[in-house]
Amino acid sequence: MIRSFQELENLKNSLREPFETLEANVNDIVSDLEKDELRKQVQHNLRVFRNNITRVKILILLQLQAASINSDGNRALQTTFATGEAGDLPHLYGEHIFENSYYFKEFEEKYEGLDDRQKLCLLCFSIFPENAEIKKRFLRFWWVGENLIARNGKDEMGDLNDTLTTFVEKRLIEPVLKKNRLQPRSYKVTPIVRSCLIHFAKKEGFFDYDQDGKPIMDFSSCNKACMVKSERATASWFADYLKGNDKDGNERATACWFADYLKGNDKDGNSEKPKEQEQHQEQGKLLQGKLSADLVKLQMLFNFPHENTLIRASQQIDKLQTLFNLSKQFPDLPTEWFSKMTGIKVLYLGRWEATAGQARHIEVEDIEFLKGFKNMKNLRLLSLQGISGIPKLPTTLCKLENLRILDLRACHDLEKLPDRIGSVKKLTYLDLSECYLLDYIPQQLNKLSELQVLKGFVILKAKNSCTLDDLSELPSLRKLSVNVNTTKFNIDEAGDALAKFQKLEKLRIAWGWGGMPRKEDSTLDSSSEQQQSKTKKKQASSISSAAAKASTDKVNKGEDKGNRERSAVAAAGEANSKTAKLGGGLRGTANIALMAKKWRRLSMKEREPQNLEGLERLVKLDLQCFPRSEPPTWLVPRKMKKLTNLSIRGGRLGYLNHEDGQKWNADTLRLKFLVNFKMNWKEMQQRFPNLKYLENLRCPRITFCPCDANGVWQKFVQSK
Numbered sequence: 001m002i003r004s005f006q007e008l009e010n011l012k013n014s015l016r017e018p019f020e021t022l023e024a025n026v027n028d029i030v031s032d033l034e035k036d037e038l039r040k041q042v043q044h045n046l047r048v049f050r051n052n053i054t055r056v057k058i059l060i061l062l063q064l065q066a067a068s069i070n071s072d073g074n075r076a077l078q079t080t081f082a083t084g085e086a087g088d089l090p091h092l093y094g095e096h097i098f099e100n101s102y103y104f105k106e107f108e109e110k111y112e113g114l115d116d117r118q119k120l121c122l123l124c125f126s127i128f129p130e131n132a133e134i135k136k137r138f139l140r141f142w143w144v145g146e147n148l149i150a151r152n153g154k155d156e157m158g159d160l161n162d163t164l165t166t167f168v169e170k171r172l173i174e175p176v177l178k179k180n181r182l183q184p185r186s187y188k189v190t191p192i193v194r195s196c197l198i199h200f201a202k203k204e205g206f207f208d209y210d211q212d213g214k215p216i217m218d219f220s221s222c223n224k225a226c227m228v229k230s231e232r233a234t235a236s237w238f239a240d241y242l243k244g245n246d247k248d249g250n251e252r253a254t255a256c257w258f259a260d261y262l263k264g265n266d267k268d269g270n271s272e273k274p275k276e277q278e279q280h281q282e283q284g285k286l287l288q289g290k291l292s293a294d295l296v297k298l299q300m301l302f303n304f305p306h307e308n309t310l311i312r313a314s315q316q317i318d319k320l321q322t323l324f325n326l327s328k329q330f331p332d333l334p335t336e337w338f339s340k341m342t343g344i345k346v347l348y349l350g351r352w353e354a355t356a357g358q359a360r361h362i363e364v365e366d367i368e369f370l371k372g373f374k375n376m377k378n379l380r381l382l383s384l385q386g387i388s389g390i391p392k393l394p395t396t397l398c399k400l401e402n403l404r405i406l407d408l409r410a411c412h413d414l415e416k417l418p419d420r421i422g423s424v425k426k427l428t429y430l431d432l433s434e435c436y437l438l439d440y441i442p443q444q445l446n447k448l449s450e451l452q453v454l455k456g457f458v459i460l461k462a463k464n465s466c467t468l469d470d471l472s473e474l475p476s477l478r479k480l481s482v483n484v485n486t487t488k489f490n491i492d493e494a495g496d497a498l499a500k501f502q503k504l505e506k507l508r509i510a511w512g513w514g515g516m517p518r519k520e521d522s523t524l525d526s527s528s529e530q531q532q533s534k535t536k537k538k539q540a541s542s543i544s545s546a547a548a549k550a551s552t553d554k555v556n557k558g559e560d561k562g563n564r565e566r567s568a569v570a571a572a573g574e575a576n577s578k579t580a581k582l583g584g585g586l587r588g589t590a591n592i593a594l595m596a597k598k599w600r601r602l603s604m605k606e607r608e609p610q611n612l613e614g615l616e617r618l619v620k621l622d623l624q625c626f627p628r629s630e631p632p633t634w635l636v637p638r639k640m641k642k643l644t645n646l647s648i649r650g651g652r653l654g655y656l657n658h659e660d661g662q663k664w665n666a667d668t669l670r671l672k673f674l675v676n677f678k679m680n681w682k683e684m685q686q687r688f689p690n691l692k693y694l695e696n697l698r699c700p701r702i703t704f705c706p707c708d709a710n711g712v713w714q715k716f717v718q719s720k
Contacts, residue, residue: 025049123204139187147380174190295314328362340372341375405427417432417441421445454479487516502613626650645667671697679702
């Protein structure tokens with residue numbers, strides 16, 4: 001705070017003289033206004049005044065930028081949540097005074113009032129940095145992987161919501177409320193609550209922590225481990241080992257070359273010659289008399305503090321149940337150790353942060369270690385979210401017979417899924433969102449009989465790729481997110497496939513760049529209309545010019561009025577016939593596509609699906625970047641009886657269908673970035689009589705809506 005006030009004082013001193021100059025300028029202008037003979041001087045002084053103001057603004061900006069660059073606060077803001085390097089309050093969990101305080105006793109009473117399952121769920125918050133926002137979706141993944149929710153046939157989401165509600169009511173966690181969100185999607189714990197959680201986590205052996213309360217990668221005393229960015233120096237015993245000294249400080253065969261030895265390269269990265277490799281192998285035997293190459297790799301990854309800790313961990317790696325990447329950028333695991341994790345249940349190597357800014361970059365150099373999946377028979381959760389460098393997944397993934405959740409979100413290099421993905425019979429959640437290079441989805445996806453949530457499904461041009469008709473065979477699918485990347489997709493025909501789904505409740509369809517119609521297709525209707533208007537203008541111009549010419553000629557010749565009228569009409573008829581010959585062909589060719597389009601629309605209405613159960617079950621519908629001005633034929637109140645949440649974001653949609661004055665049952669309506677959509681508040685109230693929540697953002701033709709500055713209207717606010 002002292003430093004901040006000093007910077008403020010420096011800013012004040014640096015701006016004192018410029019502001020005095022501005023004040024003198026104002027005084028000169030005011031005094032000149034009273035003198036009529038100095039009007040021109042006033043205009044000149046005003047220009048000088050504007051220029052001085054601009055210079056002062058630039059000076060203020062430069063001063064603030066310099067202060068922000070040099071301030072400690074700016075450096076603290078640049079660190080990510082995952083590192084936790086700065087900004088933490090003093091840790092209290094190891095202090096006896098804190099453990100004897102009233103607050104700790106009160107927290108302990110609340111903690112003991114939870115059942116064993118709820119205690120384990122709450123302790124999951126202890127590994128995250130202070131005030132870090134933890135997504136609800138992430139908590140769902142972890143708790144399902146640990147088998148902490150949805151046990152004994154209970155509803156997964158219901159169990160999750162009940163647990164979080166209990167924690168919030170007891171003030172153990174805090175919901176993160178965002179604008180325009182009716183329900184929280186993230187939660188956090190305060191620093192003092194985190195100190196209490198670390199105390200109980202260490203007591204229960206949930207994770208291991210260092211003296212600062214940060215999780216460490218040592219799993220020798222528990223069956224859970226965190227992968228964290230290395231912030232401490234290499235363990236002293238291992239550093240001596242690499243230098244070639246024994247425990248007593250005596251020199252031993254040098255091992256500083258061990259990394260190159262493991263790779264088979266020299267210092268410059270070139271392949272070693274046979275003689276040099278033999279020499280290194282001889283030295284390697286001396287080295288391996290103490291540590292094998294596998295143990296060296298394990299120590300380099302986890303940095304165990306003691307040698308006996310390394311040996312003990314290597315003997316119980318098959319008992320490791322949870323491996324969580326908290327802040328490591330390169331989570332490559334040695335293949336030989338990865339394949340030994342036979343007891344692993346939760347493998348979260350990807351990104352977990354709920355960051356609004358730049359996401360943490362995670363990358364693997366080689367995917368060879370992923371072949372170790374074949375031995376992980378107990379794995380329930382696998383997350384590779386946000387990891388670059390994974391173009392494909394190994395076929396060994398299909399041997400994960402107990403896998404429930406597969407999170408591949410934002411794997412930007414992923415191009416295809418294994419053909420035998422249908423072998424993962426117990427999979428309930430598959431996320432392929434933001435996998436922009438994905439160009440093939442196998443048809444075996446429809447063999448996942450227990451799949452409930454599928455996000456990021458892509459409709460492609462590829463042969464034998466999975467389609468909506470194939471997905472309709474999934475008996476348990478409740479939530480579906482679709483990305484359209486081909487212009488061959490017909491949203492009207494998609495209604496036939498959607499009507500076949502048995503349990504689908506939430507649907508999102510987004511059109512990407514590859515799914516938007518070409519320019520000539522999108523302007524087909526407008527071009528035909530423009531051609532007709534041009535033809536009419538030519539006709540009118542020809543008629544008027546011919547009539548004027550005939551009238552002038554007849555007047556000059558002195559003919560009577562009747563003859564003039566007859567000649568004008570004749571000339572106009574002749575011009576009209578010529579224009580008809582010229583424009584008739586153009587009109588006909590321009591209308592062919594329009595007539596064909598209308599015929600297709602009529603035929604679609606005639607063959608509407610008879611079984612509407614799949615559409616009638618939809619509770620939530622989200623359309624993004626809709627490419628047409630008219631809505632899908634199946635998007636009508638009669639077929640969407642249970643629809644309570646309708647969202648339309650972006651695109652060209654101009655209206656919604658209303659058959660015979662039928663009303664929508666939706667109580668939540670979100671309309672965003674719709675330039676062509678036209679409706680007023682009175683019409684909206686008539687067509688959506690149950691409306692309780694409205695978002696109207698950048699829709700200029702939606703008028704008279706009583707929304708606030710954020711474009712939100714809520715019924716209960718109005719009633720208050």
